[in-house]
Amino acid sequence: MKYVSTRGRAPSLSFIDTVLTGLATDGGLYMPETLPQFSRADIAAMGMLDYQQLAFRIIQPFVGEDLSDRALREIIDRAYRPFRHRAVAPLVQTDTNEWILELFHGPTLAFKDFALQFLGQLFDHLLKKRGERVVVMGATSGDTGSAAIEGCRHCENIDIFILHPHKRVSEVQRRQMTTVLADNVFNIALEGNFDDCQNMVKASFASQSFLPDGRRLVAVNSINWARIMAQIVYYFYAALRLGAPHKTVNFSVPTGNFGDIFAGYLARQMGLPIDQLVIATNTNDILHRCLSDNDHTLKPLVHSLSPSMDIMVSSNFERLLFDLYGRNGAAVTELLTDRSAPLHLSEQALARARQVFSSYRVDDTRTVAVIREQFAASGYLLDPHTAIGVEAARRVRLSAEQPMVCLSTAHPAKFPEAVAQALPQTTIPLPAHMQDLWQREERLEVLPNSLSQVQDYMAALLSAGN
Ligand SMILES: Cc1ncc(COP(=O)(O)O)c(C=O)c1O
Numbered sequence: 001m002k003y004v005s006t007r008g009r010a011p012s013l014s015f016i017d018t019v020l021t022g023l024a025t026d027g028g029l030y031m032p033e034t035l036p037q038f039s040r041a042d043i044a045a046m047g048m049l050d051y052q053q054l055a056f057r058i059i060q061p062f063v064g065e066d067l068s069d070r071a072l073r074e075i076i077d078r079a080y081r082p083f084r085h086r087a088v089a090p091l092v093q094t095d096t097n098e099w100i101l102e103l104f105h106g107p108t109l110a111f112k113d114f115a116l117q118f119l120g121q122l123f124d125h126l127l128k129k130r131g132e133r134v135v136v137m138g139a140t141s142g143d144t145g146s147a148a149i150e151g152c153r154h155c156e157n158i159d160i161f162i163l164h165p166h167k168r169v170s171e172v173q174r175r176q177m178t179t180v181l182a183d184n185v186f187n188i189a190l191e192g193n194f195d196d197c198q199n200m201v202k203a204s205f206a207s208q209s210f211l212p213d214g215r216r217l218v219a220v221n222s223i224n225w226a227r228i229m230a231q232i233v234y235y236f237y238a239a240l241r242l243g244a245p246h247k248t249v250n251f252s253v254p255t256g257n258f259g260d261i262f263a264g265y266l267a268r269q270m271g272l273p274i275d276q277l278v279i280a281t282n283t284n285d286i287l288h289r290c291l292s293d294n295d296h297t298l299k300p301l302v303h304s305l306s307p308s309m310d311i312m313v314s315s316n317f318e319r320l321l322f323d324l325y326g327r328n329g330a331a332v333t334e335l336l337t338d339r340s341a342p343l344h345l346s347e348q349a350l351a352r353a354r355q356v357f358s359s360y361r362v363d364d365t366r367t368v369a370v371i372r373e374q375f376a377a378s379g380y381l382l383d384p385h386t387a388i389g390v391e392a393a394r395r396v397r398l399s400a401e402q403p404m405v406c407l408s409t410a411h412p413a414k415f416p417e418a419v420a421q422a423l424p425q426t427t428i429p430l431p432a433h434m435q436d437l438w439q440r441e442e443r444l445e446v447l448p449n450s451l452s453q454v455q456d457y458m459a460a461l462l463s464a465g466n
């Protein structure tokens, strides 16, 4: 399998080189040259597989000859072993034909574990084999950071730097990252917002001369193709349990960087019967505005009760554009490089997107109300991001007969502030392995929103460690 850049001007790469490269040299994101296709019969035959077996079945065609089957199976088994639920991604029914897909049973309590525990194992395998030591640099609005740190902290061949927006992640999220005191883990609290962190990471990938000799950057954000690939699996897993391929299943996805819902889009392109994908946004609603009004105006980021989705520039939207514009890298480049006016989709591209996607925006007041209402109705406690997905699904679903699966992207214990506003009497205990989170020592560096200062800080630490 070869991978090509969404901007069309970078060399195509193998799976392994794609995973270890991050951004393409032309600034684009890597996509598989072709997508594996699964027929109805293929999908029906997946019905009896457990999560790990299914992951192997979906991921293997993307990897091709680059890894032996045995190595891939071991990576998958190690990645999902720490999950606290036997089903890995259990489904819970909340109403007639409405389901919650719980994606928070991994070690750091968010859906990011699905791809990042896998990626950590994959990096470990590849880097040991190559004898190479790399620098992982990532941006987080709260969840990618802890999942990436958890996935990479035991890798001898990795130093990991995670940038989070200072004072804009929940305290639980921050402590999950900053209390990991391993020598190869570095947390930077940037005096900016998530978009600033993400821009800094992308700029650093584009020009890596600040790194000591012989070192290069590797990505843990969803610009890394392997992140998207690993997330395709749970769409198949949920749909199979609800009757696919004989039934069509729809999904509602709390959305920020557009990686998670894009994985659902690819599952559909690969043959999974999905009619509707709901883009659920918080007040930072650029994706909702884009789909409903072709309005892609960048507005100032608002700090919300669903902080992980406080994102204005969604990385993976570029991967969708690539597909909507017939995989034409030149067209994507033209769309994204003329910054004199906001992005404007052609009528044809917009119509294609609307065949699959619906969207809805949910503000903080309504998020709190949904958490309260759902708890009163069923005793089920939603995290604020999931509440946005549930509300959006109820507002825009097109079919009451087809199952609607709302992706539960995080455990409510990560966001006690939002839960307290909805249910002041309810305390949510942290899982056993995090019981002492509030007592653990923290280590982080607060840095100004300056690319050169962040890069100098990283270079100094890396040189000192060499
Ligand atoms: C809890 C949670 N929900 C939803 C999202 C949005 O996912 P994506 O960025 O893949 O759209 C994120 C962050 O990415 C998140 O951490």
Ligand SMILES: N[C@@H](CCOP(=O)(O)O)C(=O)O
Binding pocket: 139, 140, 141, 142, 143, 144, 145, 220, 221, 222, 223, 256, 257, 259, 308, 309, 315
């Ligand atoms: N919500 C994310 C933001 C980063 O997105 P990614 O999927 O590109 O890593 C987070 O929690 O950090």
